[in-house]
Amino acid sequence: MAEKAAKKTKTPRVAMPEQDPKVRARNFLEVPTGYTMKMAQEEASRCLQCRKPGCVQGCPVGVDIPGFIDLIAHGDMTGAIRNLWTKNALPAVCGRVCPQEIQCEGKCIVGRKGEPVAIGNLERFCADYEREHGTGELPPRPNPQARKLPLSEPAHPA
Numbered sequence: 818m819a820e821k822a823a824k825k826t827k828t829p830r831v832a833m834p835e836q837d838p839k840v841r842a843r844n845f846l847e848v849p850t851g852y853t854m855k856m857a858q859e860e861a862s863r864c865l866q867c868r869k870p871g872c873v874q875g876c877p878v879g880v881d882i883p884g885f886i887d888l889i890a891h892g893d894m895t896g897a898i899r900n901l902w903t904k905n906a907l908p909a910v911c912g913r914v915c916p917q918e919i920q921c922e923g924k925c926i927v928g929r930k931g932e933p934v935a936i937g938n939l940e941r942f943c944a945d946y947e948r949e950h951g952t953g954e955l956p957p958r959p960n961p962q963a964r965k966l967p968l969s970e971p972a973h974p975a
């Protein structure tokens with residue numbers, strides 16, 4: 818088990834492909850082009866499925882990171898996006914713009930000895946996969962009964 822974990826820690830992170838500089842200089846498309854399914858599964862297989870996942874503690878909305886990553890590793894993309902939606906309705910955005918290096922990825926145990934699992938890239942992949950291959954289903958709407966705090970109200974009154 819420890820041997821398996823050490824091997825995963827040494828496995829390099831799967832780099833996301835990017836447009837060639839000469840091509841990207843002539844268009845306004847995103848520079849990173851996204852993982853393929855094979856790349857996503859390879860990256861997902863680097864996750865140690867920690868029992869006490871630091872990555873979840875580092876995520877402001879508490880996404881079940883090992884859960885959705887495990888679903889990707891097993892090719893269950895329908896399950897992976899729905900798992901994400903339980904905590905985050907905007908994985909395409911968060912996978913692109915969240916500062917993962919100081920949040921989830923900054924707390925990933927694999928990052929202690931190697932490169933952290935590319936959680937943001939995997940989140941983005943789930944959302945893009947759903948957009949391209951999904952049923953068009955939208956994330957569930959938030960519970961209207963849930964209490965909303967006005968911005969001026971402190972979450973933890975002194």
Ligand code: SF4
Binds near residue numbers: 866934
């Ligand atoms: S801390 Fe890293 S290795 Fe552990 S569950 Fe989270 S992503 Fe996977």
